[in-house]
Amino acid sequence: MRNYQSKIRLDNHANSHYYIHPMTEKSRIMDGQGIARTLQRLTHEILERNAGCEGLVLVGIRNRGDVLAQRILKAMSSIESREVPYGVLDITLYRDDFQRLADSPVIGETDIPCDITDQKVVLVDDVLFTGRTIRAAMDALMDFGRPSSVQLAVLIDRGHRELPIHADFVGQTVSTLKSDGVQVRLEETDGEDGVVLIGS
Amino acid sequence: MQLKSRHLLGLEGMPREEIELILDTAASLKPILERPIPKVPTLRGKTIANLFYEPSTRTRFSFELAEKRLSADSVSFSQAGSSVSKGETLKDTVRNLHAMKIDTVVIRHGASGAPHFLAGCLDASVVNAGDGTHEHPTQALLDMMTLREKLGKIEGLKVAIVGDILHSRVARSNIHGLSTAGASVGLCGPATLMPAGVNDLPVRVYRNLDEALEDADVFIVLRIQMERQKRGMFPSLREYRSLFGMTVERLEPLKKEITILHPGPINRGVELDDEVADGRHSVILDQVTNGVAVRMAVLYLLSGGRGKIEMEDHAQA
Numbered sequence: 089m090r091n092y093q094s095k096i097r098l099d100n101h102a103n104s105h106y107y108i109h110p111m112t113e114k115s116r117i118m119d120g121q122g123i124a125r126t127l128q129r130l131t132h133e134i135l136e137r138n139a140g141c142e143g144l145v146l147v148g149i150r151n152r153g154d155v156l157a158q159r160i161l162k163a164m165s166s167i168e169s170r171e172v173p174y175g176v177l178d179i180t181l182y183r184d185d186f187q188r189l190a191d192s193p194v195i196g197e198t199d200i201p202c203d204i205t206d207q208k209v210v211l212v213d214d215v216l217f218t219g220r221t222i223r224a225a226m227d228a229l230m231d232f233g234r235p236s237s238v239q240l241a242v243l244i245d246r247g248h249r250e251l252p253i254h255a256d257f258v259g260q261t262v263s264t265l266k267s268d269g270v271q272v273r274l275e276e277t278d279g280e281d282g283v284v285l286i287g288s
Numbered sequence: 289m290q291l292k293s294r295h296l297l298g299l300e301g302m303p304r305e306e307i308e309l310i311l312d313t314a315a316s317l318k319p320i321l322e323r324p325i326p327k328v329p330t331l332r333g334k335t336i337a338n339l340f341y342e343p344s345t346r347t348r349f350s351f352e353l354a355e356k357r358l359s360a361d362s363v364s365f366s367q368a369g370s371s372v373s374k375g376e377t378l379k380d381t382v383r384n385l386h387a388m389k390i391d392t393v394v395i396r397h398g399a400s401g402a403p404h405f406l407a408g409c410l411d412a413s414v415v416n417a418g419d420g421t422h423e424h425p426t427q428a429l430l431d432m433m434t435l436r437e438k439l440g441k442i443e444g445l446k447v448a449i450v451g452d453i454l455h456s457r458v459a460r461s462n463i464h465g466l467s468t469a470g471a472s473v474g475l476c477g478p479a480t481l482m483p484a485g486v487n488d489l490p491v492r493v494y495r496n497l498d499e500a501l502e503d504a505d506v507f508i509v510l511r512i513q514m515e516r517q518k519r520g521m522f523p524s525l526r527e528y529r530s531l532f533g534m535t536v537e538r539l540e541p542l543k544k545e546i547t548i549l550h551p552g553p554i555n556r557g558v559e560l561d562d563e564v565a566d567g568r569h570s571v572i573l574d575q576v577t578n579g580v581a582v583r584m585a586v587l588y589l590l591s592g593g594r595g596k597i598e599m600e601d602h603a604q605a
Contacts, residue, residue, distance in 0.1 A: 187333065232324060
């Protein structure tokens with residue numbers, strides 16, 4: 089059994105261009121309750137900054153940003169009487185590293201159900217890291233219309249920005265090593281709620 | 289999941305998962321065509337050459353549009369007015385393309401196997417846009433996409449291909465693609481226009497159109513290729529119409545719902561009556577829209593795979 093496992097690892101190693109060290113869970117940043125409280129606060133902050141939900145459009149970035157956006161939407165509906173339009177953005181076709189990838193990534197669904205021109209768009213994502221995903225998301229958004237403003241809400245800001253991008257609403261700021269990973273796990277996509285820091 | 293080959297030369301031998309990957313990708317890309325700005329930056333910096341050695345309007349426009357929608361730079365040439373008419377060989381054309389650092393070549397050629405020849409001596413990806421009487425893979429893929437969209441799935445469909453099978457690269461690609469995807473395919477046409485070795489293909493042969501209409505739910509009606517009929521393969525167009533034409537009189541008494549596809553351009557009043565081509569059974573214009581989406585998918589999937597970075601979770605990047 090042991091031999092078999094080590095053989096598999098060897099094969100994986102031979103096939104990958106970079107050897108990725110096995111990542112282990114270093115610490116738990118948030119549990120399910122923590123996520124719920126943080127989203128509740130983010131919802132209030134978004135409503136406070138925009139003086140209600142008039143003209144707001146919530147757009148979640150796949151994967152997981154869309155799930156978070158839906159939860160924020162639900163929280164909003166219990167505070168405000170008005171429905172807030174909601175869209176999903178897949179940024180695959182706007183990635184800046186397409187030419188450098190070994191594979192053409194699978195394209196997910198993008199669905200912006202309303203005209204975003206002159207609306208206040210709030211982008212929602214799970215983790216803000218290099219800022220490249222957000223750059224791609226903004227480019228994608230502009231192909232759908234000309235919003236009056238774009239704001240960014242993230243659950244975790246882990247630093248190490250490579251572009252001049254900042255979030256307007258941050259759940260929690262976490263200091264990390266660049267080589268670390270921050271994993272947001274959500275009931276809908278991963279079967280449990282929690283945020284963990286992983287690293288070697 | 290990715291395509292194993294960096295060329296798309298034909299559907300013969302292409303595994304079912306790859307066909308489904310192309311169709312799924314095309315379905316994801318199609319909504320882009322409806323956007324206010326129907327363009328994404330994905331293939332920025334890629335250069336694509338469209339070589340059309342045979343006349344084509346639809347396929348060439350469709351490829352060019354797909355390239356523009358993905359922001360690739362493209363150059364096109366057709367036989368007339370290019371160096372080909374001055375006697376340049378295909379291989380010399382290739383050498384020139386190579387020197388111009390082309391990433392992808394889309395080729396239509398009158399000789400079966402021309403794209404395979406290019407693929408063998410060029411670093412670029414090669415997409416077959418129709419070679420002789422061999423294959424026309426993107427046409428079959430767009431037919432399959434249209435069927436999946438209209439009827440939900442391809443598996444279990446009974447598809448009849450009607451007309452000049454012998455000269456049809458559309459038929460050949462569809463026979464392979466549809467049967468790999470789980471449809472059963474039947475052929476119907478004048479005996480003189482059936483290919484030799486038809487019994488080796490994964491198809492049944494209908495004795496006449498009425499038998500096909502009885503059995504099948506989907507009809508891919510082929511164009512009578514006037515330019516390839518000089519040898520007198522059937523007596524007259526009028527006889528062809530009465531035996532193999534999809535006429536109103538034939539379709540009216542049918543009790544079931546059928547779907548009619550045609551690769552275009554239509555010879556109205558020969559293989560299809562006006563009322564049928566523009567009627568409720570026809571999905572011909574959906575085919576044209578889907579053609580752009582399918583070609584975008586093929587170009588997208590073939591254009592990846594050059595870099596060295598393994599896929600990572602972009603959500604964290």
